[in-house]
Amino acid sequence: MYKLLLSVRYLRTRFIALASIISVMLGVATMIVVNSVMSGFGTEMRNRIHAILSDVVVETNSLDGVHDPERWMQIIREVGGDDIDSMAAMVEIYGMMTYDYRGQSVMKTVQLVGIDPLTRAKVSPDAGVFQNSLDSYQEIKEDKIVVREPLRLPNEPPSWELTAEAMEYRRHHIKLQQEYIEKRKWEQGRAKPEAGASDDDAPAAIVNPFADPVPSAALKDTAPDFTTGQHPVVEVDQAAPQPARVFVGAGLIEFVYYDEEGKQRKVMRIVRPGDDVMISTISAGRPEPVRFHATVVDVFKSGMSEYDSNLVFCNLEELQRVRGMIDPDNNDGAITSIQIKLKNYDRAAEVVRRLQAALPPGLFSVRTWEQKQGPLLAAVEIEKAILNVLLFLIITVAGFGILAIFYMIVVEKTRDIGILKALGASSRGVMTIFLSYGLALGVVGSGVGVAIGLLFVNYIDKIEKGLSWLTGRKIFDETIYYFPNIPTDVSPTMVVWVALAAVTIAVLASVLPARRAARLHPVEALRYE
Amino acid sequence: MPELLSLEPTRRLMQPASVAPAHLSTVALEKYYRKGDHKIPVLRGVEINIRRGEFLSIVGQSGSGKSTLLHVMGLLDSPSVGEVLLDGDRIDDLPQTTRDELRNRVFGFVFQFYHLLPELNVLENVLTPLMIRHSMFGYWKRRREFKAQAEEILEKVGLTHRLKHKPNELSGGEMQRAAIARSLVAKPEILLADEPTGNLDAGTGQEILGLLRNLNEQEGLTIVMVTHDESLARSAHRLVRLTEGRLEVLNEAA
Numbered sequence: 001m002y003k004l005l006l007s008v009r010y011l012r013t014r015f016i017a018l019a020s021i022i023s024v025m026l027g028v029a030t031m032i033v034v035n036s037v038m039s040g041f042g043t044e045m046r047n048r049i050h051a052i053l054s055d056v057v058v059e060t061n062s063l064d065g066v067h068d069p070e071r072w073m074q075i076i077r078e079v080g081g082d083d084i085d086s087m088a089a090m091v092e093i094y095g096m097m098t099y100d101y102r103g104q105s106v107m108k109t110v111q112l113v114g115i116d117p118l119t120r121a122k123v124s125p126d127a128g129v130f131q132n133s134l135d136s137y138q139e140i141k142e143d144k145i146v147v148r149e150p151l152r153l154p155n156e157p158p159s160w161e162l163t164a165e166a167m168e169y170r171r172h173h174i175k176l177q178q179e180y181i182e183k184r185k186w187e188q189g190r191a192k193p194e195a196g197a198s199d200d201d202a203p204a205a206i207v208n209p210f211a212d213p214v215p216s217a218a219l220k221d222t223a224p225d226f227t228t229g230q231h232p233v234v235e236v237d238q239a240a241p242q243p244a245r246v247f248v249g250a251g252l253i254e255f256v257y258y259d260e261e262g263k264q265r266k267v268m269r270i271v272r273p274g275d276d277v278m279i280s281t282i283s284a285g286r287p288e289p290v291r292f293h294a295t296v297v298d299v300f301k302s303g304m305s306e307y308d309s310n311l312v313f314c315n316l317e318e319l320q321r322v323r324g325m326i327d328p329d330n331n332d333g334a335i336t337s338i339q340i341k342l343k344n345y346d347r348a349a350e351v352v353r354r355l356q357a358a359l360p361p362g363l364f365s366v367r368t369w370e371q372k373q374g375p376l377l378a379a380v381e382i383e384k385a386i387l388n389v390l391l392f393l394i395i396t397v398a399g400f401g402i403l404a405i406f407y408m409i410v411v412e413k414t415r416d417i418g419i420l421k422a423l424g425a426s427s428r429g430v431m432t433i434f435l436s437y438g439l440a441l442g443v444v445g446s447g448v449g450v451a452i453g454l455l456f457v458n459y460i461d462k463i464e465k466g467l468s469w470l471t472g473r474k475i476f477d478e479t480i481y482y483f484p485n486i487p488t489d490v491s492p493t494m495v496v497w498v499a500l501a502a503v504t505i506a507v508l509a510s511v512l513p514a515r516r517a518a519r520l521h522p523v524e525a526l527r528y529e
Numbered sequence: 530m531p532e533l534l535s536l537e538p539t540r541r542l543m544q545p546a547s548v549a550p551a552h553l554s555t556v557a558l559e560k561y562y563r564k565g566d567h568k569i570p571v572l573r574g575v576e577i578n579i580r581r582g583e584f585l586s587i588v589g590q591s592g593s594g595k596s597t598l599l600h601v602m603g604l605l606d607s608p609s610v611g612e613v614l615l616d617g618d619r620i621d622d623l624p625q626t627t628r629d630e631l632r633n634r635v636f637g638f639v640f641q642f643y644h645l646l647p648e649l650n651v652l653e654n655v656l657t658p659l660m661i662r663h664s665m666f667g668y669w670k671r672r673r674e675f676k677a678q679a680e681e682i683l684e685k686v687g688l689t690h691r692l693k694h695k696p697n698e699l700s701g702g703e704m705q706r707a708a709i710a711r712s713l714v715a716k717p718e719i720l721l722a723d724e725p726t727g728n729l730d731a732g733t734g735q736e737i738l739g740l741l742r743n744l745n746e747q748e749g750l751t752i753v754m755v756t757h758d759e760s761l762a763r764s765a766h767r768l769v770r771l772t773e774g775r776l777e778v779l780n781e782a783a
């Protein structure tokens with residue numbers, strides 16, 4: 001009883017103890033905040049990667065791929081059995097994408113992924129994940145005001161059809177182009193054609209294969225004069241999109257700049273849905289490199305810059321066709337990868353093992369998405385581990401603070417310890433005073449620390465705003481991370497571990513002083529002044 | 530007369546059963562302190578037998594070892610040579626925890642400098658021996674009983690009006706009375722008082738002494754009191770002087 005009473009009294013009358021409580025508290029709070037934010041980012045990143053890579057990825061080792069995807073998918077279905085939810089066959093090759101910007105060609109190396117949007121959307125971990133990465137399903141906000149509503153309803157399946165807006169834009173643009181060409185022709189007809197005449201101002205984003213030889217009259221589709229019979233309706237629609245359609249990664253067609261004050265980060269989009277881009281495949285092997293025009297149907301944004309500045313989704317059959325991957329005899333297209341969605345991801349390792357055994361090893365490699373992104377995910381984990389070690393050192397420092405303070409208190413209380421022993425207190429009892437004192441410090445410190453940490457995480461966006469306002473600088477720039485809010489993920493086990501570790505350290509730090517107190521000789525302690 | 534019974538420990542077993550052993554006695558008690566290679570002898574063969582219910586006074590020069598003797602008898606310190614016996618049984622070589630227990634149950638200490646715990650108020654200070662004796666739960670169950678017990682004793686020493694005061698809010702006499710109350714609350718058999726009147730004026734000293742005499746007479750408490758004041762010392766049953774590490778009997782009053 002005296003142990004409790006005295007440790008409480010010592011706690012209350014020693015303000016220095018408050019210092020160690022505060023250091024324990026701060027250590028615990030920062031650990032919780034940093035861990036929550038880091039695992040928030042980590043989870044967000046994993047979700048984004050997982051939106052692109054489905055649970056299990058089967059890839060051919062050669063870029064030429066394998067024919068007869070149905071047969072392979074049948075094998076996979078037999079091997080995987082009930083674990084397989086759905087599958088999507090794809091072609092993944094490397095290529096270049098070229099588009100014009102202010103009369104200059106911009107060229108980017110890209111990874112071309114031939115997909116069927118419907119089956120691709122089905123292998124996403126959750127319904128709607130693939131759609132959510134497409135621009136036309138999102139609303140666009142500027143300064144918190146919606147400037148554009150979503151162009152497609154969320155339940156609309158992804159397809160290669162252009163939205164009405166994109167079509168409208170395409171028509172308008174082609175019209176402008178036609179008029180420009182007309183003007184040039186007329187000018188050239190009047191004056192002597194100038195050699196090297198610059199056509200820098202041409203709105204050249206759309207490359208219309210039919211544009212040049214066809215007379216301009218064909219473009220007057222806005223107000224065709226049917227009554228005169230001058231323009232028959234059978235003519236080709238000038239604005240018809242290319243047979244090749246693409247979803248382009250946002251990073252490939254955007255660039256970032258800062259406004260006049262150099263503060264506001266802005267994004268300029270050069271290519272819009274409805275524009276045409278030029279795709280060329282690169283290859284060292286048998287399929288000859290080919291070039292083709294493709295119409296941008298949508299802009300794709302996963303939030304992972306590796307994907308957004310690399311990936312171009314293309315319609316599977318068209319990609320197979322232009323690349324000569326279709327067997328002319330039986331119309332069978334080759335594919336290079338099959339993405340598999342499982343019913344239960346916990347069984348992934350097992351499914352991968354079975355697939356590896358069943359599929360010819362030289363031909364395919366089978367991996368879970370985590371294995372495929374292993375180095376990146378591992379890097380994040382290591383980062384988190386290192387940060388945790390550093391933060392834990394803070395708590396350890398607090399522990400040494402407790403050690404020093406307790407030593408001081410033991411020295412200061414030497415006489416009182418002598419008194420207690422003279423009154424019959426055992427060494428263990430005296431030790432318990434200081435151990436429970438340490439325990440109380442740890443419990444109070446980590447309790448308050450947990451509370452502060454959780455509150456901080458809860459109000460992190462408000463705190464971020466306050467800090468941004470105070471410092472006059474944006475601390476968390478949502479345009480960099482694509483997050484509207486700072487992602488956080490509080491794991492209860494983590495909180496419990498941090499709190500337990502802090503309490504343990506506080507108790508451990510009080511062991512030495514407590515032992516010293518326990519070993520004091522009562523008479524010498526009583527003589528101590 | 531009791532001194533005659535101070536026999537060798539081995540022979541003590543053979544003593545006639547009719548003769549009750551002394552309540553507290555020491556046998557050839559020696560105590561040295563070591564200062565480097567030097568042995569500083571403080572007690573050199575102290576033999577004393579204290580009867581049950583006796584009031585013994587010890588006088589001696591400052592530095593003669595009075596406090597040391599009291600500490601050794603009260604198991605706060607262990608003798609270098611010799612034995613301490615309680616009711617004829619050796620107690621100085623008992624295990625640490627048993628000695629802790631004996632200190633708590635059998636002995637009451639009053640220290641020269643009061644030695645109250647500054648963080649606790651008078652009532653809590655008085656209750657500490659009981660808190661030490663009982664487990665947390667056991668104490669909690671009987672806390673009202675204990676509190677009443679402590680208040681009764683505080684009333685006896687005349688401190689009822691100072692229950693909630695911290696030691697630094699008390700006068701020397703009040704602190705000494707609180708210390709006496711603390712030494713008595715656990716109902717000890719033997720009270721070891723080290724200059725309980727040392728820092729008090731004569732009047733207050735007399736008051737305290739009266740208190741001790743009352744306890745001795747009414748409750749049969751065995752008291753060993755160290756004092757400087759020979760006039761106070763004379764009111765005890767017996768008065769011994771400690772010189773050069775040995776005891777000499779000065780007065781064997783009734």
Ligand SMILES: Nc1ncnc2c1ncn2[C@@H]1O[C@H](COP(=O)(O)OP(=O)(O)OP(=O)(O)O)[C@@H](O)[C@H]1O
Nearest residue numbers: 562563569571589590591592593594595596597598
């Ligand atoms: N730890 C120690 N080391 C060395 N010598 C000590 C130690 N403790 C006590 N002494 C010596 O033992 C002797 C007896 O001390 P003690 O306190 O018993 O005297 P005392 O008779 O109670 O004196 P006073 O009347 O002043 O209280 C003193 O000379 C003291 O110097």
Ligand SMILES: [Mg+2]
Nearest residue numbers: 595596641723
């Ligand atoms: Mg003394």
